[in-house]
Amino acid sequence: MKKRYLALLLLAGAGAAGAYYVRFRREWRIPGCGKVELREEQPNPLTSMLSEMVKALLKDPAKKEIADRMCFSVAIKDIDHPDMASTLVFRGSDVLVCNGVNPDADVKVETELGLLLNLASLGNLSRLPQFLRSEEGRKLLEAVKAGRFRVKGLARKPLELLEFQRFLTPAQG
Numbered sequence: 001m002k003k004r005y006l007a008l009l010l011l012a013g014a015g016a017a018g019a020y021y022v023r024f025r026r027e028w029r030i031p032g033c034g035k036v037e038l039r040e041e042q043p044n045p046l047t048s049m050l051s052e053m054v055k056a057l058l059k060d061p062a063k064k065e066i067a068d069r070m071c072f073s074v075a076i077k078d079i080d081h082p083d084m085a086s087t088l089v090f091r092g093s094d095v096l097v098c099n100g101v102n103p104d105a106d107v108k109v110e111t112e113l114g115l116l117l118n119l120a121s122l123g124n125l126s127r128l129p130q131f132l133r134s135e136e137g138r139k140l141l142e143a144v145k146a147g148r149f150r151v152k153g154l155a156r157k158p159l160e161l162l163e164f165q166r167f168l169t170p171a172q173g
Helices: 002-027 045-058 061-068 113-120 125-133 135-146 158-168
Strands: 036-038 071-078 085-091 094-099 107-111 149-152
Touching: 036 045, 045 061, 045 071, 045 085, 045 094, 045 158, 061 158, 071 158, 107 113, 107 158, 113 135, 125 135, 135 149
Parallel strands: 036 094, 071 107
Antiparallel strands: 071 085, 085 094, 107 149
């Protein structure tokens, strides 16, 4: 009886937390203009590449709609070249791209850049088993085992990271 009561209490608490999260997240849903701003005058090559990629993606109305729902920051650092690091700050579809890793970033990804680009080719999560059987998927699993692919902040912002992955995925067709 106690276990059932505890399970119901846990389920009710999770439902309340989910409802609060959805309500809170809607308050932050402020559509942006779709502009990409570089903080530094001399961006590093990764920052330049990311800003141009985000600009191109925001031209697609479906990608802009995804970006309008995003309100978080992600820092990307190349393990092989520590000076190649960038932070993307999403406030709706307005994106600020900065050199270096912002210590306050919600999610921090440390990897080889080739692996990160391969991950963008995953598409939606329903293709995950197929992706993991491919050559790129095997390389990703080996990198995770070797500690060459690390994601910090995944537990705090899993839904935002999924939205970011959907944003980076090339459009089908």
